[in-house]
Amino acid sequence: MAILARARELEVAGRDIVHLEIGEPDFPTPDAIVEAGIAALRAGHTHYTPALGLPALRAAIADYYRDRHDVAVEAGRVAVTPGASGALLLAMAVLFDPGDEVLMTDPGYPCNRHFARLVEARGVGVPVGPETGYQLTAALVERHWGPRTRGVLVANPGNPAGTLIEAGELRAIHELVRARGGWLLVDEIYHELVYDAAPDSAAGLGDDVVVINSFSKYFLMTGWRLGWLLAPPTMMAAIDRLAQNVFLAASTPAQHAALAALAPDTRLILNARKEELKARRDFLLPALAGLGFRVAVEPRGAFYCYADVSELGLDAETLAERLLVEAGVAITPGADFGAHGAEHHVRFAYTTSLTRIAEAVERMRRWLAA
Amino acid sequence: MAILARARELEVAGRDIVHLEIGEPDFPTPDAIVEAGIAALRAGHTHYTPALGLPALRAAIADYYRDRHDVAVEAGRVAVTPGASGALLLAMAVLFDPGDEVLMTDPGYPCNRHFARLVEARGVGVPVGPETGYQLTAALVERHWGPRTRGVLVANPGNPAGTLIEAGELRAIHELVRARGGWLLVDEIYHELVYDAAPDSAAGLGDDVVVINSFSKYFLMTGWRLGWLLAPPTMMAAIDRLAQNVFLAASTPAQHAALAALAPDTRLILNARKEELKARRDFLLPALAGLGFRVAVEPRGAFYCYADVSELGLDAETLAERLLVEAGVAITPGADFGAHGAEHHVRFAYTTSLTRIAEAVERMRRWLAA
Numbered sequence: 118m119a120i121l122a123r124a125r126e127l128e129v130a131g132r133d134i135v136h137l138e139i140g141e142p143d144f145p146t147p148d149a150i151v152e153a154g155i156a157a158l159r160a161g162h163t164h165y166t167p168a169l170g171l172p173a174l175r176a177a178i179a180d181y182y183r184d185r186h187d188v189a190v191e192a193g194r195v196a197v198t199p200g201a202s203g204a205l206l207l208a209m210a211v212l213f214d215p216g217d218e219v220l221m222t223d224p225g226y227p228c229n230r231h232f233a234r235l236v237e238a239r240g241v242g243v244p245v246g247p248e249t250g251y252q253l254t255a256a257l258v259e260r261h262w263g264p265r266t267r268g269v270l271v272a273n274p275g276n277p278a279g280t281l282i283e284a285g286e287l288r289a290i291h292e293l294v295r296a297r298g299g300w301l302l303v304d305e306i307y308h309e310l311v312y313d314a315a316p317d318s319a320a321g322l323g324d325d326v327v328v329i330n331s332f333s334k335y336f337l338m339t340g341w342r343l344g345w346l347l348a349p350p351t352m353m354a355a356i357d358r359l360a361q362n363v364f365l366a367a368s369t370p371a372q373h374a375a376l377a378a379l380a381p382d383t384r385l386i387l388n389a390r391k392e393e394l395k396a397r398r399d400f401l402l403p404a405l406a407g408l409g410f411r412v413a414v415e416p417r418g419a420f421y422c423y424a425d426v427s428e429l430g431l432d433a434e435t436l437a438e439r440l441l442v443e444a445g446v447a448i449t450p451g452a453d454f455g456a457h458g459a460e461h462h463v464r465f466a467y468t469t470s471l472t473r474i475a476e477a478v479e480r481m482r483r484w485l486a487a
Numbered sequence: 488m489a490i491l492a493r494a495r496e497l498e499v500a501g502r503d504i505v506h507l508e509i510g511e512p513d514f515p516t517p518d519a520i521v522e523a524g525i526a527a528l529r530a531g532h533t534h535y536t537p538a539l540g541l542p543a544l545r546a547a548i549a550d551y552y553r554d555r556h557d558v559a560v561e562a563g564r565v566a567v568t569p570g571a572s573g574a575l576l577l578a579m580a581v582l583f584d585p586g587d588e589v590l591m592t593d594p595g596y597p598c599n600r601h602f603a604r605l606v607e608a609r610g611v612g613v614p615v616g617p618e619t620g621y622q623l624t625a626a627l628v629e630r631h632w633g634p635r636t637r638g639v640l641v642a643n644p645g646n647p648a649g650t651l652i653e654a655g656e657l658r659a660i661h662e663l664v665r666a667r668g669g670w671l672l673v674d675e676i677y678h679e680l681v682y683d684a685a686p687d688s689a690a691g692l693g694d695d696v697v698v699i700n701s702f703s704k705y706f707l708m709t710g711w712r713l714g715w716l717l718a719p720p721t722m723m724a725a726i727d728r729l730a731q732n733v734f735l736a737a738s739t740p741a742q743h744a745a746l747a748a749l750a751p752d753t754r755l756i757l758n759a760r761k762e763e764l765k766a767r768r769d770f771l772l773p774a775l776a777g778l779g780f781r782v783a784v785e786p787r788g789a790f791y792c793y794a795d796v797s798e799l800g801l802d803a804e805t806l807a808e809r810l811l812v813e814a815g816v817a818i819t820p821g822a823d824f825g826a827h828g829a830e831h832h833v834r835f836a837y838t839t840s841l842t843r844i845a846e847a848v849e850r851m852r853r854w855l856a857a
Contacts, residue, residue, distance in 0.1 A: 118731060141535055145534075146533035158516075164709050199712065200735060215607055231729070235580055340533045340535055342734075364712075365570060
């Protein structure tokens with residue numbers, strides 16, 4: 118976020134900056150979704166919905182698991198939330214007590230630790246690197262499980278590396294966590310943005326797995342603030358009560374719009390956008406390698422590349438700062454995602470057009486050659 | 488909420504229920520606001536805003552304090568939040584540590600205690616009744632201030648009684664809290680729904696007062712989920728960081744729509760709605776007295792009457808249950824708002840049309856006479 122703020126300052130001062138630091142797609146929400154939101158507003162759907170969401174949307178999300186992932190999910194296990202952020206907050210608050218520890222990857226999505234801290238639980242970063250595809254493994258979970266550990270949070274694919282966790286490995290983690298009486302939380306907000314063979318949803322592992330998802334990334338509804346949670350049936354009453362108390366409900370127009378986001382016709386548009394993202398990845402990845410940025414594990418999804426910059430002779434903070442100021446290219450230093458290897462990694466987000474990404478590559482090439 | 492769920496069941500079974508339990512206005516969002524939201528969506532404003540909100544909206548809220556309340560508020564002290572709920576969550580999380588206690592009225596808005604609990608602080612209910620207009624006083628705050636007390640939360644006007652806190656009393660509370668090194672939080676979500684002389688905003692007491700407000704009630708935007716917080720300047724960096732981590736931002740279309748909500752032309756429409764609410768209060772209040780519901784302190788704002796039912800010979804829970812099932816009138820028993828006097832109080836919300844309120848009064852009259 119510091120880089121984004123700095124980039125905006127430079128822009129105000131007249132500089133042209135290519136943004137490869139922004140964690141949301143550049144595409145606006147597709148018309149079909151926007152028009153559904155507009156129709157809802159015009160129809161006067163401006164009052165609160167039930168705390169767990171519009172019954173029609175909860176049913177549509179259950180249908181989505183059946184149709185898209187071949188998993189039977191009861192609509193009663195779906196909580197519609199203000200973004201995946203709301204889902205993470207509810208899950209952390211309901212599942213964990215003060216002092217409980219939740220294992221998560223380092224590097225990882227930086228907010229996860231804050232959700233834990235908000236409820237006085239503690240996110241414990243497990244150092245991960247290319248050897249495990251920047252993901253947790255059952256062996257790592259076993260090694261780091263301590264007396265206060267009560268849960269494991271994984272993201273599939275992950276942020277910042279865009280890498281996947283293998284189906285067998287996730288199953289092994291689930292079994293281990295279950296055997297220890299803990300909770301497995303799987304963040305699938307980038308799950309539909311896997312560019313080749315899509316992995317199974319963790320929803321299929323069992324109804325004790327907590328799955329977090331979002332209408333932000335694949336569905337291109339970031340600013341609408343809408344996500345969802347699949348939670349164990351025994352937790353739904355507590356989640357309902359907490360959602361009622363701390364959110365009242367998610368945005369009503371957003372929920373009506375989301376019904377259109379899940380419609381089959383909309384999927385064609387969303388998949389076309391996904392293909393654009395794939396084309397960017399397929400351009401950026403070899404270009405980065407040519408510049409000396411080493412991406413150790415091919416990113417399979419999300420819209421990020423996580424690169425080792427050791428060969429470039431500068432620490433990540435300095436490199437990001439100088440690329441911004443001297444080359445006009447904004448990227449995110451590793452420190453934003455944790456501590457492990459942070460000083461020699463940076464994240465590239467391909468959330469701008471291919472033309473602009475090519476411009477950034479050219480600027481970096483010239484800067485590195487100077 | 489139990490009453491609302493039960494009422495919906497009866498409706499599904501074909502019964503006609505008059506809803507006097509619902510805590511949101513029945514009016515849809517005015518067209519001018521809806522159209523601004525639609526224009527924003529059509530213009531592609533579907534991405535995240537900064538965590539503290541659109542700069543234009545933060546500035547418009549600062550202007551609102553200048554124009555409407557004659558108080559100078561820096562836009563930098565405004566955090567735009569997902570509803571007043573989001574504002575309460577941020578305030579509690581940033582101001583209080585685990586174990587800290589926050590004094591609040593009993594009866595009061597039931598969610599307040601949950602926000603405190605979410606961050607492992609503790610909401611301490613101070614019993615209040617008609618003798619203090621169901622509000623805290625400096626004397627009460629002084630008497631209940633304990634070794635762990637770190638803050639005081641008041642609502643002006645309050646829920647469930649719709650009563651005001653006197654300007655001098657609020658100032659005395661503020662001075663007391665400040666002298667003890669604590670924080671004063673003032674919930675002003677019903678502040679624009681005071682039917683006669685409007686009280687001063689607590690924002691005028693000083694920039695160390697935390698003010699919570701909302702676009703839900705007076706501005707009729709409940710389902711959009713938008714509110715705001717005025718916080719002390721020294722707290723803004725922490726609030727920004729926390730908002731970034733737990734919300735990312737409030738809804739983007741809602742923020743654009745809110746700009747229209749604050750426009751002078753819209754105010755005419757909103758004030759006309761407020762007059763409708765006042766007419767309902769002026770009808771309901773004497774009608775309740777005629778039925779034996781004793782409203783000890785005239786409600787000056789919000790859209791609630793809080794009535795003592797001792798004369799009717801039934802406890803509040805039984806009365807609410809029987810009025811629902813036997814007379815088709817849904818009201819809220821006192822237990823939803825706390826413990827003090829709960830068993831012989833009920834809340835009436837005049838959030839339905841005058842015709843329906845008259846119907847409810849007639850049904851209750853017949854039922855009580857039977």
